[in-house]
Amino acid sequence: MNKYKFRAIDEGEFLEVANNSEIHDFQQTLEMKDFFEKSGRDIFLLGLVNEDDEPVMAALLYGSKIFAGYHLELTHGPLFKKYDDEQYKEFLEGLKDFSKKHGVLELILRPNVIYQKVDDNGNPITDENINFINLLKSEGFEKTENNYMGYDWVYVKDLQNLDEKSIFKSFTKDGQYSIKKTRQFGIKIRPLKYDELSKFKEVTKHTAERREYDDKTLEYYQEIFNSFGDKAEFLAAEINLQEYKENLILNQNSLKNKLADIEEFLVKTPNSRKKNNQKKEVESEISTYDKRISEADELINEHGKKDILLSVALFIYSQHETVYLFSGTYDKYKRFYAPFAMQDYVLNKTLKNGVPSYNFYGISGNFDGSDGVLGFKTNFSGYAVHKVGEFLYLPKPVKYKVISKIKKILGRN
Numbered sequence: 001m002n003k004y005k006f007r008a009i010d011e012g013e014f015l016e017v018a019n020n021s022e023i024h025d026f027q028q029t030l031e032m033k034d035f036f037e038k039s040g041r042d043i044f045l046l047g048l049v050n051e052d053d054e055p056v057m058a059a060l061l062y063g064s065k066i067f068a069g070y071h072l073e074l075t076h077g078p079l080f081k082k083y084d085d086e087q088y089k090e091f092l093e094g095l096k097d098f099s100k101k102h103g104v105l106e107l108i109l110r111p112n113v114i115y116q117k118v119d120d121n122g123n124p125i126t127d128e129n130i131n132f133i134n135l136l137k138s139e140g141f142e143k144t145e146n147n148y149m150g151y152d153w154v155y156v157k158d159l160q161n162l163d164e165k166s167i168f169k170s171f172t173k174d175g176q177y178s179i180k181k182t183r184q185f186g187i188k189i190r191p192l193k194y195d196e197l198s199k200f201k202e203v204t205k206h207t208a209e210r211r212e213y214d215d216k217t218l219e220y221y222q223e224i225f226n227s228f229g230d231k232a233e234f235l236a237a238e239i240n241l242q243e244y245k246e247n248l249i250l251n252q253n254s255l256k257n258k259l260a261d262i263e264e265f266l267v268k269t270p271n272s273r274k275k276n277n278q279k280k281e282v283e284s285e286i287s288t289y290d291k292r293i294s295e296a297d298e299l300i301n302e303h304g305k306k307d308i309l310l311s312v313a314l315f316i317y318s319q320h321e322t323v324y325l326f327s328g329t330y331d332k333y334k335r336f337y338a339p340f341a342m343q344d345y346v347l348n349k350t351l352k353n354g355v356p357s358y359n360f361y362g363i364s365g366n367f368d369g370s371d372g373v374l375g376f377k378t379n380f381s382g383y384a385v386h387k388v389g390e391f392l393y394l395p396k397p398v399k400y401k402v403i404s405k406i407k408k409i410l411g412r413n
Contacts, residue, residue: 004087006094009047009055017047017058017079023112024320025076026228028060035227036062046098047078048091056081057091068403069105075151076112085135092139100395105403107393109141110151115388120378122367132388141391152389153365155374157358157382159351167351175340175379182341185239186247187310189345192234197221200234200328203312207328216326224314233315235346237338242305245296252289255282295335311338315346321357322350343380358382 011030018028026032036043041062048057059078064071078091099107113132117125133143147153159167168176192200201218208215224232259282265275299308313327324346329339350358360377363384367374374384394400 002090003051004056004090005049005053006091006098007047007049009045009049009058011045013047013049013055014045014058014060017055017081020081021058021079022081022083023076023079024318025112026231026316026318026323026325027076028058028079028112029318030060031228031231033060035223036060038223038227044072046095048087048094057087059091059095063102063104066105067407069399070103071106071108072099072102072104073108073110075108075110078111088135089139092136092141096140096393096395099393104395105400107395108144109136109391109393111136111388111391113388115386118367118384118386120367120374120384122384125383129388136388136391139393141393144390144392146390147365151362152387153363154385154387155360155363155377155382156385157347157360157380158356159347159358160356162351164348164351167347170381172379172381175381178337178340178379179344182337182344184247184251185336186243187237187239187336187338187341188307189235189237189342192236192312194222194225196236197225197234199236199309200312200314203309203330204326204328206330210331221314228316231317233317235313235315235342236309237311237313237336237341238307238309239336239338240305240307241296241300241303245293245300248289248293248296252286252293255286255289258282259286308333310336311342313339313342313346317350317353317355319355321359322346322355323359324361339376340379347380 011033014030018024033043033045041064044061044063046059046061047055049055057078057080059074061072061074061077063073074095078088080087095107095109098104111132113129114126115129115133116127119125137143162170168179171179198218200221201215204215221234225234259279262275262279262282266272266279269275309330310333311327311329314325316323316325324343327339327342347358358380360380360382363374363377364371365384365386367384369375
């Protein structure tokens, strides 16, 4: 007698598994269920229960009609209280039967299972999870070639055993430098209200056009805002130009005082190599401040003394991890290092809330120096995670092939 049963579950049963699951992802939450429902998609809560009818696995799936069939997706699930090969197989068997009974033409599965962890250079930290790949293949799931950023590769920082001081020291030298600069500049981070999301969209649109990728719609951001409530935060990094100029002058004056002390020392010891080198460095820094003060004056002439928007980002919060989901920065303000201020703010917020993990989310998986997104995220000293990827199951493979040929003839994707 089979000791497990695959069936529809209610929200309470879903939460019971989600709150006690070994894995977690915002895509497998009731907030995401609400988001999908508002987007007009069909929603399914499915799970595996034991002999006592207690849920041990749970998943949120969404579906939609496609040409001559039905499309079903499960992203970063199923959730499980404790991973078990037998349970996972039972879940997949149940999911396949469900798909066949509901006329599904194609089922997409993106498990939240790690294939391998690697360092910033792509060198393996853990062994490859070949066994799980083989398990899926044995159940008729074929690996696709799709590499959706945020699904196949993510960048993660473990916050356990860190505090406010040690987390800063854990960053790279470049990361520490950039954060120090944002603190000197006086960059402020604040949450955006619902009626300010058009500002968020303007910045992400600008970034998407510059980097040549498709941005989400304003409606998408609005629906995330409404569905996730205080578990989603749309943040803005801003700077007051007058305060910025005053900070620059203050910091420059401090350097001038430092230079005066060095010059006083050199009067008595003119051949000190160390002090002469320090003098050159400080003079160079003072010159850099002259340039920044001049640029600040130009910006004040253009914008006045009001706050200006530099950068935006969307973060998703849970008790298990913080996810850095979307962001954008005005290209002309890159010199303010605003994205570093944003990460500094949210990393410390996450730390104070006792959340153990910070997920910088998607990277390309290329470690040859071509991925600028990875280059930015490595400033915070985490590690890269290669997920097992995306898999396709065809409940009716013959019908799928026939329809695929018809779609090709008709020129449909």
